[in-house]
Every structure is written in structure tokens, then in C-alpha cells.
Amino acid sequence: MSALALKYAVIALAILLVVGGMWWVAKRPNRSKRVSGRLRMPIFVPLVGAVLLSVGVLLALVSFTSRYTADLLPMRIASVVVALAGAFFLVAYRNWYVEADAVEVRFRTVFGRERAIRYVDIVDSRMRQINGQPRLQVRSSSGVKLSLNPRIYPVEALLAAAGVGQNAGR
Structure with a gap:
């Protein structure tokens, strides 16, 4: 019986570590060491x-x-x-990275293509819930698309330019 209890304790500890790690990641964005933004x-x-x-x-x-x-x-x-x-x-x-400043958001895709969306060129923006998480989708007039979770990546200037509330992702 103690082996069964130990097995459930290890499973509960693993679940607790995963949930705690996800909470920690959501509260602290991973900033680049070379470029602070x-x-x-x-x-x-x-x-x-x-x-x-x-x-x-x-x-x-x-x-x-x-x-x-x-x-x-x-x-x-x-x-x-x-x-x-x-x-x-x-x-x-x-x-992959995203860098938002006062004028534009610059990002690199998973495959290494560098892109930029100027805030004045935003033609479509949507905030959707995907698997219980907010997802901001932005499209520029040139067809460049960006989709990210504003809870993980604090991009307040992009949220304001997209017409979404400041704390929509929080």
C-alpha cells in the first residue's frame, strides 16, 4: 500500500511542479541578454x-x-x-523573439524571417480565447501577421495600438 501512496505522491508533485512552472513563466517574461527590449x-x-x-x-x-x-x-x-x-x-x-517599442513591433518567426509591423499599418486585430488563454492576432496592411499571448509577452504598446484594452491579457 505504501508503494501506491508513493506513486500518487510523486504524480501529484510532478503536476504541482508543472503548474508552478507555468505560473512562474507567465509572470516573468524571458528577456534577451543582448537587447533588453x-x-x-x-x-x-x-x-x-x-x-x-x-x-x-x-x-x-x-x-x-x-x-x-x-x-x-x-x-x-x-x-x-x-x-x-x-x-x-x-x-x-x-x-523567435518579439520586440515592441513606441512605433512598431519587430519580431522573428520560428524559421528565422525578420518582420515588422508599424502600429499605423495595423488593419485587423483580434483578441481570442484559445484553450483558455488570450491570443492577440494582428495583421498589417502589407499582409504581415503576428499572433502571441499577451499574458506571456507584455506588449502594452501593441495592445494599445491594436485597440485592445491595456489589461486584456492580464
Whole structure:
């Protein structure tokens, strides 16, 4: 009976750590060390990427170095997929940022394309609820789109320019 209680205690502790980590991330934006106005993805993104990449490499080492290769084809495929997912998380964290000032918002996409939306060029803005989280979607006259969570990324100037209330994401 104590093993069952220990298992539930560990599961409850893991859930508490995940919820606490998400709350901490929502309260403290991850600022770039080089440029103080740039906001990066939450710090758990590269951590998840590193874990997935290391698990994928470990799975690949086990599956590709074993003698019994016919039965390990699914494990080989899974190891490549997990390693690629981890690498994607790391590249996405490295590339993506948003930087809002008084005139425009500059950002870089997950794939590394630099974009900018001047506040006077905003033609459409929407605040939607997606999975219980607010999501600001902005589109400029040139067709450039930006979508972000204003709870995680404090972009008050963009919210004001988009015609959304100052504390809509809070």
C-alpha cells in the first residue's frame, strides 16, 4: 500500500511542479541578454528541446547498435522523430523573439524571417480565447501577421495600438 501512496505522491508533485512552472513563466517574461527590449520564448522551451534531443539520441544509440535490427525498425523511426522534434524546439527558441517599442513591433518567426509591423499599418486585430488563454492576432496592411499571448509577452504598446484594452491579457 505504501508503494501506491508513493506513486500518487510523486504524480501529484510532478503536476504541482508543472503548474508552478507555468505560473512562474507567465509572470516573468524571458528577456534577451543582448537587447533588453526583446522578449524570447519561455525558458522551458529549450529545456524540453534538450530533453527530447537527448532522449532521441539515446534511443538512436540503442536501436542502431543492437544486433536484432528487424524488430527495432519502429524504435529507429521513433528515435529520429523525437530527436528532430527536440532540434526543432531548440531552433525555434534560438530564432523567435518579439520586440515592441513606441512605433512598431519587430519580431522573428520560428524559421528565422525578420518582420515588422508599424502600429499605423495595423488593419485587423483580434483578441481570442484559445484553450483558455488570450491570443492577440494582428495583421498589417502589407499582409504581415503576428499572433502571441499577451499574458506571456507584455506588449502594452501593441495592445494599445491594436485597440485592445491595456489589461486584456492580464
